[in-house]
Amino acid sequence: MKKIGFLSFGHWSNHPAYKTRTASDTLLQSIDLAVAAEEIGLDGAYFRVHHFAAQLASPFPLLSAIGAKTNSIEIGTGVIDMRxxxxLYMVEDAGAADIISGGRLQLGISRGSPEQVIDGWRYFGYEPAEGETDAEMGRRNAMLFLQRLNGIGFAEPNPYPMYPNPPGLLRLEPHAEGLRERIWWGAGSNATAVWAAENGMYLQSSTLKFDESGKPFHIQQAEQIRLYKEAWKKAGHEREPRVSVSRSIFALVNDQDRFYFGQQGNGADKFGYIEADQRAVFGRSYAAEPDQLIKELAEDEAIQEADTLLLTIPNTLGVDYNIHLLSSILEHVAPGLGWR
Structure with a gap:
């Protein structure tokens, strides 16, 4: 059995072929998509977070709205850039969203990916400490976030407050019990995957990772996952680890599917640079008739290692068509692979 969710980048543009021409379209359709995904039996609704772009950004209003309109589906991000x-404010936002959803938040955080502007976090008022890189700043913020999620008081109370305080140091409110155990780290390298395991975070691994061996993407990603699991076991955490991988997978079951994605199935991994000095490997897309798709996916080692699969979706094509795409995977592909 494998949990299956969708991952939306939340694009919009005033394009005649798009169903999402405005931010309003994307936000409202994201809610509708999560509701419909729950109805067909999908396990998760996840959303990317990008700043300075016509894409979804601040996630907590959206996650809260979805939490209020659904009952069982996991709700998450992939990922929030901690730079x-x-x-502390994020602890409050995340706590409120988790409580609204009844404890279904699965929050993916990370250092983040290359952004639309140079050092965009500076415009938000954040600077690395002296001698610190922006990636280190992101990890430092992540550790403070995890620490304050634990619900232990740390702030000295005012002796003359507006309202009576409970005894002892004060914590942030609202406190979401168990949310600390549902934080995921988006790791682009083997080292950060091990770091995530050591710090008790679940692992999100996307369709891109740093190229550390020149091997095919799914092989490198599978090796990353195994290192993560070994580090988790060595750290002695009592709960079981979770791992998600993202894939672009399209079952071609009608002419519309073939029109949109029929030429993507013959793709291969791509190697390139996401930053000036950082070589990366980008995983291929899968698009084929269901029987062929089952054969190809059975050979993807990283998918086999993960307990959760996030299907990247073309959100600009609208709710109805995306539900068709997701339903096709659930009905025609997942059973053949033992996922359902």
Missing amino acids: YENP
């Missing part, structure tokens, strides 16, 4: 975040 842009005030960790």
Whole structure:
């Protein structure tokens, strides 16, 4: 059995072929998509977070709205860039969203990916400490976020407050019980995957990772996951680890599917640079008739290692068509692979 969710980048543009021409379209359709995904039996609704772009950004209003309109589906991010975040305010936002959803938040955080502007976090008022890189600042913010999620008081109370305080040091409110155990780290390298395991975070691994061996993407990603699991076991955490991988997978079951994605199935991994000095490997897309798709996916080692699969979706094509795409995977592909 494998949990299956969708991952939306939340694009919009005033394009005649798009169903999402405005931010309003994307936000409202994201809610509708999560509701419909729950109805067909999908396990998760996840959303990317990008700043300075016509894409979804601040996630907590959206996650809260979805939490209020759904009952069982996991709700998450992939990922929140911690270089842009005030960790303490984020504890309050995340706590509120988790409580509204009844404890279904699965929050993916990370250092983040290359952004639309140069050092965009500076515009948000954040600067690395002296001698610190922006990636280190992101990890430092992540650790403070995790620490304050634990619900232990740390702030000295005012002796003359507006309202009576409970005894002892004060914590942030609202406190969401168990949310600390549902934080995921988006790791682009083997080292950060091990770091995530050591710090008790679940692992999100996307369709891109740093190229550390020149091997095919799914092989490198599978090796990353195994290192993560080994580090988790060595750290002695009592709960079981979770791992998600993202994939672009399209079952071609009608002419519309073939029109949109029929030429993507023959793709291969791509190697390139996401930053000036950082070589990366980008995983291929899968698009084929269901029987062929089952054969190809069975050979993807990283998918086999993960307990959760996030299907990247073309949100600009609208709710109805995306539900068709997701339903096609659930009905025609997942059973053949033992996922359902």
